[in-house]
Amino acid sequence: MRLQLAVFFVTSSLSKLISAKDDGLARTPPMGWNSWNSFGCNINADMILGNAESLIDAGLDKLGYEYIVIDDCWHAPSRDPNPPYAPRADENRFRIGIKALADEIHEMGLKLGIYSSAGTMTCAKQFGSLGYEEIDAQTYKEWGVDYVKYDNCYNEGQAGYDLVSYNRYAKMSHALNATGRPMVYAMCNWGEDGTWNWAPTIAHTWRMSGDIMDSYDEYDDRCPCESAINCKLPGFHCSMMRILEYAAPLVQKAGPGQWNDLDMLEVGNGGMTTIEYQTHFSMWALIKSPLILGNRLWTMDAVTLAIISNKLIIAMNQDALGMPVNRVKKTLVKNRQGEVEGNVQIWSGPLVDGAVVGIVNTSPVAQTISYSIAQVYPAARGVSKKYKVLDAWGLKDSSLGIAVDNWGKWLDGDISESGLMAVDIPAHGTVVHKWLPLAPGLSGTAATENSQKVMKGEL
Numbered sequence: 001m002r003l004q005l006a007v008f009f010v011t012s013s014l015s016k017l018i019s020a021k022d023d024g025l026a027r028t029p030p031m032g033w034n035s036w037n038s039f040g041c042n043i044n045a046d047m048i049l050g051n052a053e054s055l056i057d058a059g060l061d062k063l064g065y066e067y068i069v070i071d072d073c074w075h076a077p078s079r080d081p082n083p084p085y086a087p088r089a090d091e092n093r094f095r096i097g098i099k100a101l102a103d104e105i106h107e108m109g110l111k112l113g114i115y116s117s118a119g120t121m122t123c124a125k126q127f128g129s130l131g132y133e134e135i136d137a138q139t140y141k142e143w144g145v146d147y148v149k150y151d152n153c154y155n156e157g158q159a160g161y162d163l164v165s166y167n168r169y170a171k172m173s174h175a176l177n178a179t180g181r182p183m184v185y186a187m188c189n190w191g192e193d194g195t196w197n198w199a200p201t202i203a204h205t206w207r208m209s210g211d212i213m214d215s216y217d218e219y220d221d222r223c224p225c226e227s228a229i230n231c232k233l234p235g236f237h238c239s240m241m242r243i244l245e246y247a248a249p250l251v252q253k254a255g256p257g258q259w260n261d262l263d264m265l266e267v268g269n270g271g272m273t274t275i276e277y278q279t280h281f282s283m284w285a286l287i288k289s290p291l292i293l294g295n296r297l298w299t300m301d302a303v304t305l306a307i308i309s310n311k312l313i314i315a316m317n318q319d320a321l322g323m324p325v326n327r328v329k330k331t332l333v334k335n336r337q338g339e340v341e342g343n344v345q346i347w348s349g350p351l352v353d354g355a356v357v358g359i360v361n362t363s364p365v366a367q368t369i370s371y372s373i374a375q376v377y378p379a380a381r382g383v384s385k386k387y388k389v390l391d392a393w394g395l396k397d398s399s400l401g402i403a404v405d406n407w408g409k410w411l412d413g414d415i416s417e418s419g420l421m422a423v424d425i426p427a428h429g430t431v432v433h434k435w436l437p438l439a440p441g442l443s444g445t446a447a448t449e450n451s452q453k454v455m456k457g458e459l
């Protein structure tokens, strides 16, 4: 059985794992909250702490959300005018100072993130870190920072070739390392210059596209590239589905300590439907993007909380294997006039105790498809003749509706590896199935326990 499971997981590539930034940080995708998507520049110490408290009150810290990231605009109008020109926070909005803020965040059991840009200015025209990498990294260390998001605005044209971008971002990587304080390094150069090819050795996460906008698939020329590969103007106002499309060929670059960052989540910000937000949360999780919330936590509604606290989906994101799903099928959906109005996509990949299949329907009409695990995840072939399948967005108790801890429905019976499974996917929705291999002759709970034992090496 152990041997068979080894076969099940053969999709990992050794060379890529060896090249990761292997300092023990971000072995699974970072999780937390960032101020930008819902507050922009309108931030201060009190609202940062208020969101941190709300995160804890909602029980999100228990689910793994731990980084509270202050995005742009924490800055004073200028650096300290005296050498070594240390960065300073705005004295009015951050009266207690970043260090005291970090202390409070740490006392709450959380971690603090901060933001800067590898340019002369940040995107909101605050002072940037280009040329000040060492003093900035040193100051972040003194403040007790645990995570650094590093943007790409006002970079003085130091981009356009891989090595130019690499050198600019490696400088901060080395400066952070030299402080001796473990800090997650979250590169944000929007996928310029083939980031995914060189970022894994210097950063834990890298943004691979222009900025997200809170929309399912709205068209906007401010996010002009057809593909992220060789994109010369990543831009912003990228819809959620546009970023998912960009990410599809890049997932192969991710693994423990090196993650594609699909940008902060928009769940709860109001621009998408509940079903669309479930798609957003599912695919960010399955692709193993960092899960950084971007909504106002103190005014969060019950449905938003239920989506971002789906433990089954979070467990897939945090799975110790660290292998993202790959898109293995994309079937066009046509209307009666023969016009393409979307597609059905199948994504699949391994988990420590089985496999996951995500089925995405981008069309405006509900779709029904059939698939077998052997078809969409060939590595599963021969692992087990029978599986239990869990629908991660199925409601345990349908009378309770969408509510915290009501996710996860076991599908009836044992399903064979070649058996066709029919799935209904709502318009713009995503179905997520977890496949647990059964040892011969077992079923139900016994089988689940069995597969857990197999993973622990007890069988």
Ligand SMILES: *[C@@H]1O[C@H](CO)[C@@H](O)[C@H](O)[C@H]1NC(C)=O
Pocket (backbone or CB within 6 Å): 022, 023, 176, 177, 178, 179, 180, 181, 182, 183
């Ligand atoms: C610095 O880099 C080395 C080599 O990759 C690594 O072992 C160490 O953990 C890093 N230290 C910090 C504080 O990041």
